[in-house]
Amino acid sequence: MHSDLVISGARTPEGDLVDIAIRGATISAVSAAGTAGPAEQRLDAAGWLVAPSFVEGHIHLDKTLLGLPFIPHIPGDTVAARIAAEKQLRRTVPMSIEERGARLIEQIAAFGTGSLRSHVDIDTEIGLAGLHQLLKLKARFAHLVDIQIVAFPQSGIMADPGTADLLDAALAEGADLVGGLDPAGIDRDVTGHLDTVFSLAVKHGAGIDIHLHDGGTLGAFELRQIAERTLANGFQGKVAVSHAFALGDIDDFEFGRTSELLARADVAIMTNGPGPVPMPPVMRLAAAGVTVFAGSDNIRDAWAPYGNGDLLQRAMLIGYRQGFLADEDVAHAFAMVTAIPAGVLGLDGYGIAPGKQADLVLLPMASVPEAVATVPTRRTVIKRGRIVGGAGNF
Amino acid sequence: MHSDLVISGARTPEGDLVDIAIRGATISAVSAAGTAGPAEQRLDAAGWLVAPSFVEGHIHLDKTLLGLPFIPHIPGDTVAARIAAEKQLRRTVPMSIEERGARLIEQIAAFGTGSLRSHVDIDTEIGLAGLHQLLKLKARFAHLVDIQIVAFPQSGIMADPGTADLLDAALAEGADLVGGLDPAGIDRDVTGHLDTVFSLAVKHGAGIDIHLHDGGTLGAFELRQIAERTLANGFQGKVAVSHAFALGDIDDFEFGRTSELLARADVAIMTNGPGPVPMPPVMRLAAAGVTVFAGSDNIRDAWAPYGNGDLLQRAMLIGYRQGFLADEDVAHAFAMVTAIPAGVLGLDGYGIAPGKQADLVLLPMASVPEAVATVPTRRTVIKRGRIVGGAGNF
Known part of the structure; x- marks a missing residue:
């Protein structure tokens, strides 16, 4: 079954390079980079850090x-x-x-x-x-x-x-x-x-x-x-x-x-x-x-x-x-x-794992500490499985 | 005499809309917006705040x-x-x-x-x-x-x-x-x-x-x-x-x-x-x-x-x-x-006035307090009379 969106080659906070497959508003699979199946839309994360929103x-x-x-x-x-x-x-x-x-x-x-x-x-x-x-x-x-x-x-x-x-x-x-x-x-x-x-x-x-x-x-x-x-x-x-x-x-x-x-x-x-x-x-x-x-x-x-x-x-x-x-x-x-x-806040379905809500943010950084120390302005934002925004720049 | 660069329609920290004429590395004139003479290059500041670097x-x-x-x-x-x-x-x-x-x-x-x-x-x-x-x-x-x-x-x-x-x-x-x-x-x-x-x-x-x-x-x-x-x-x-x-x-x-x-x-x-x-x-x-x-x-x-x-x-x-x-x-x-x-630091020629060094930064803001409170990432930077940079974005 096709995914609606696959984010390919994103780095998790734990340091793993993964593909994240999304169906509807939900993460359907997290697998090693390069292994996700077909999808309606693909987003190449190019090694960016992915975190839950x-x-x-x-x-x-x-x-x-x-x-x-x-x-x-x-x-x-x-x-x-x-x-x-x-x-x-x-x-x-x-x-x-x-x-x-x-x-x-x-x-x-x-x-x-x-x-x-x-x-x-x-x-x-x-x-x-x-x-x-x-x-x-x-x-x-x-x-x-x-x-x-x-x-x-x-x-x-x-x-x-x-x-x-x-x-x-x-x-x-x-x-x-x-x-x-x-x-x-x-x-x-x-x-x-x-x-x-x-x-x-x-x-x-x-x-x-x-x-x-x-x-x-x-x-x-x-x-x-x-x-x-x-x-x-x-x-x-x-x-x-x-x-x-x-x-x-x-x-x-x-x-x-x-x-x-x-x-x-x-x-x-x-x-x-x-x-x-x-x-x-x-x-x-x-x-x-x-x-x-x-x-x-x-x-x-x-x-x-x-x-x-x-x-x-x-x-x-x-x-x-x-x-x-x-x-x-x-x-x-x-x-x-x-x-x-x-x-x-008691949020259900928070996190990066199958079954969790597909609310994610991608940052052009190699790790969480680097992201916090750097505060890059470029971002890609996914909410309920949809890409809703790019850079938080103004 | 032509200026090398005119920055037109910039707002000073004092709130005035001005043209800033530059010859070489030096500010040659500061005048009301729209009044600067001819120049080799013009930069439309579009009302952005201008400050010394x-x-x-x-x-x-x-x-x-x-x-x-x-x-x-x-x-x-x-x-x-x-x-x-x-x-x-x-x-x-x-x-x-x-x-x-x-x-x-x-x-x-x-x-x-x-x-x-x-x-x-x-x-x-x-x-x-x-x-x-x-x-x-x-x-x-x-x-x-x-x-x-x-x-x-x-x-x-x-x-x-x-x-x-x-x-x-x-x-x-x-x-x-x-x-x-x-x-x-x-x-x-x-x-x-x-x-x-x-x-x-x-x-x-x-x-x-x-x-x-x-x-x-x-x-x-x-x-x-x-x-x-x-x-x-x-x-x-x-x-x-x-x-x-x-x-x-x-x-x-x-x-x-x-x-x-x-x-x-x-x-x-x-x-x-x-x-x-x-x-x-x-x-x-x-x-x-x-x-x-x-x-x-x-x-x-x-x-x-x-x-x-x-x-x-x-x-x-x-x-x-x-x-x-x-x-x-x-x-x-x-x-x-x-x-x-x-x-x-004892800098000579610091400021926005005729005779001062043409070291300036332009910010997409209406006033100094707004600029400090907002910290916009977009900038235009002028050093020694030359436009040397745009957004400080990364």
């Missing part, structure tokens, strides 16, 4: 300002001040969330991202309007990316009364996870905030992904509170905490007891390799049994002018920031944008 | 492994261990310094770098062989880049007896500056090391650029020792310290007295926006009157697999690392790879 662990499709002329950053010293500045801006932006989000999806798909978890602001001003536009994007771009949506209370839950009901409605209308935000720093009610988030998650059988910027021992306390609730609700493997700067900013005793609890509760940590603030120590957390995955976070939005959504560049940035130099460490940074977030 | 403040042309297959990093926990690992590697690398350095020069010139300061290892094993190859590169690539060479005692001066004489010979044979390396951490003799470096500089009328990784109060002490010798020798404006991690790792009292002395002695600080170690606080130093400029440092070498020499990406990295968000701060990161290092 990048998995974006944290993005805000509703926040990006891509497609608009460059907008100078509006300063704000605190998270609260920046939330206010962002709200002010979004009232005046002359382009819909759907249009801006579409630009971002097209850009990151060209870089090789095949799946993503996007947060979407839910508050009493915007209501579910952002969610509705993300749901449209999810359907419209199903050929390019698989989208998971977190209902994110960017203005707090207790601090913006009415938000809990909106989160409830968002989960009923198609959000996949419930979010949270600085239970102490923004809502000033750790118990109330987390009780609300967990009860919504339990009600809807939804996962949880909480933004936590609170630092030091306060942030560590909140992490332990989250882990304890995760265990109490049997939610192991369904909870993530994004940023968790506190893990890079506490002493050994605090780190030890916090990481032990996070590992036991199987709470995953998302990091974007932040610039000016403390970063969770990736390898130390991994050694403690804590899953750490990566995401782009802000991409040209009210929070920061930086970012392009290229997860290969993000892996480089994380490796650079963490001082990953040896091949196995650099390869770990690559895993943080591929296999590790695929596990956190 | 990037100035690389710190690179190691002799260390890069570009051109070779990717070589896994050889670990080493201390600076001394990594120096040993690098020496081991360089004995076996099957490609000359000149060949590898040529690859790097071609790569960075395509990104828009027009001038650079390169360190070259001087020690009792390699002697002046690296310097001789860099001098060849300097002549061979004079059409692409202006090269300034620092004779760099990578294995120490007191720790590798005989090196002082080699540095002396290097300065006699064409090195422009004398380097130094961790007077405490490597040479364990702050006084002996600095006395040697400064006496060589005085003897040859050469500038100084010292690598300083030593952290905390020790590094701060060494910085003050350098500043005091700079004042005592009347070397204000001729001394730079590269890395100076200590400035990111000391209390307010130490920072205050150290930055005050650095400012008074006009000692400049070079940072590459390091990943896992403390970074000198750029704006706080600027406020104290200390010049901080940028460089790429390691590019695919025995020290790190990262780096591509794109100074626009480096400006982004520095801005990201320092939390520069507002336009004026992001623009400062751009100045750290353009006007500021041009001043430190």
